Amino acid sequence: MPVTVADLLARSELGLVLLTADAIVDRPLSWVHVSELADPAPFLEGGELLLTTGLALRQDQPAGPYVRRLVDAGVAALGFGTGLGQEAVLPELLAAAEKSGLPVVDVPRGTPFIAISRSVSAALAAEEYAAVARSAAVQQELTRAAVAPGAPGALLERLARAIGGWALLLDTVGAPLEAAPPGAVRHAHALGTELDRLRGSRAPASAAISGPEDTVLVQSLGTNARIRGFLAVGRSGSLPPTERHVVNAAALLLTLRMEQSRGLDSAMAALRAALLRLLLAGEERTVSGVVDELGQQLPSEPLRVLTVLGSGEQRSAAVDVAADAAAHGRVPLFSAELDDALVLLTSAETGLASQLDVLPARVPGSAVGMSRPVRWSELVDGLQQARQAAQHGRGRTTVVVDFEDLATPGLSALLEPTATRAFADSLLAPLFASDRAGAGDLVHSVRVWLTHHGQWEPAAAQLGVHRHTLRKRVRRAGQLLGRDLDEPGTRAELWIALHPPGAS
Structure with a gap:
């Protein structure tokens, strides 16, 4: 006291x-x-x-x-x-x-004043020693709870008692896994902002929310870029330093407990990679039996294939986010690594694919592509589509790129605007120079002629000139450019140069 x-x-x-x-x-x-x-x-x-x-x-x-x-x-x-x-x-x-x-x-x-100072100093030292002793005893109890078999609920219960408040263990998307006391789950919805901020930092990281009447601490659990969950605690008033040490110890124990499964994770990853290769070889029935033995289920046709490109830590984090989304929706999801990419298979009819739009935001720096709906027999095609979509979105977008949308904006969407404009300025420079020095009709005439697919009569009619006049202009343009305008490749280059990305 x-x-x-x-x-x-x-x-x-x-x-x-x-x-x-x-x-x-x-x-x-x-x-x-x-x-x-x-x-x-x-x-x-x-x-x-x-x-x-x-x-x-x-x-x-x-x-x-x-x-x-x-x-x-x-x-x-x-x-x-x-x-x-x-x-x-x-x-x-x-x-x-x-x-x-x-x-x-x-x-x-x-x-003497010194007698009072000694009395207070001795009492403060005794209080500090007692607090340290209590903290050490609590940490020992937390350690015993952490190494005991079963869920980490016992650890959270002891932690909540030690700080005189509540404790929550959350998954990577912020859903409660364990709560002490059970009513503490009501605090989860208020932690979204802090969880989003911690996801942007390398684990372990922490945040404090201090109000007029209570204090809440949130810590990410994991190592480096892979966050395996969050620990949140709260109590009325402030948290003394000794109790903060207890919270830090609990976070470390929970992290160690989660990291203990990494060896099993590696073995399971190798098994899943082998199963994916069998699926690509058309062995869906064989793989289905193995997956059933693991207590899981393959998604049903038609399938959506998603590919996640990024570092190993980013792909691991994406596995956690996708698995949590599937668990919340109670829908099957198959995931496996293949050629430095994460492959996710889900049914196109469950809606999980649309829920995975959060992947690029939850795993910054990753690129995610999604295939068209495919059958198991078309899985190879679906994987290729998803990878192409992810590669297209790499460094360009922070959303899931759907393979079906790649063709919608046309060829111009694939061109880098600055480089394309530089190409257009260089290619068309002789025509612009001639127009400035002469009648100023070569660039416009070539554009109209290409719009009419090289047909003289309709192009000349739109320009209001005789077709022979248009022929002279196009022949003159070819001479200035040093190119044969009858060549399809030349016409394609001219079309792009005359219609650069972003031009009206």
Whole structure:
């Protein structure tokens, strides 16, 4: 228990007497400070028992402002040593203290200030030792709970009791896995913003949410870029340092518990990769039996194939996000690594594919592509489509790229605007120069002629000229460009140059 003025008053050997009857004396003391300054506030942090003989007040310093400075500095109590120049505490000091609610204690001449300092120091040391001992005992209990078989619910229950509040274990998407007490799940919906922020940092990372009445701590669980979950705790008031150490220990134990499964994860990843190769070879029935033995299920036709491109840590994080989405929707999902890419198979009829739109946002830096709906016999084609879509979106977009959408915007969407405009300016430079020096009709004439697929009559009619005039213009353009405009490749290049990306 923290030491208070009431504790010091109860020690008869100190002989202290409370002079302000209505003052609060059960406030914890942070330290004992001795000062004869008229304004000791700059040297105080709050919570101290300030000891003085009133030397400053004997030098005609008014008592009222002196007391106000002490109260503003957060002093817990004032100890006035009598018999050392003043036989009693000044009446005006007592009046100001009574008005401000500041406890004033009479320290008799026979009680040296050092005796009070030693008493408080010993009590604070004992309190700190007790807190450390409690923290060590709690950490031992948490360790035993962490290594015990079963779910980590026992660890969270012990943690919640230790901090006098609640504890939540959340998965990678923020859904509660364990809660202590069970009603703590109601806090999960308010943590979304902090979870999103922590997802953008390498694990482990933490965030604190301090309100007027309570404190909430959130920590990511995992190593580096792979986040395996989150630990959130809360309680009324603030969390003392010793209890924060307990929370940190719990987060470490939960992380270690999760990381213990990495060896099994590696073996399962190798098995899944082999199963995917069998599926690509048309062995869907064989794989279905193996997957059933694992307690899972292959998705039903028609399928959507998704490919995730990125680093190993990004692909691992994407597996977690996709698995959580499938678990929440209670729909089958098959995932496996193949040629430095993550492959996800889901049924096109369950809606899970659309829910996986969150993947690029949840795993920054990854690229995700999705195939058309395909049958098991078309799985090779679906995988190729998904990979092409992901490669198209790499570095260009933060959304899932659907293979079906690649052809919608046309060829111009595949061209880099700056490079294409530079190509157009270089290719068409002779025509623009001729137009500036002459009649100014070559570029427009070639554009109209290409629009009509090289047909002279309709192009000449749109330009309002004779077809022979148009032939002369096109022949002149070919001479200036040094190219044969009857060649399909040349016409395609001219069309792109005359219609660069972003042009109206």
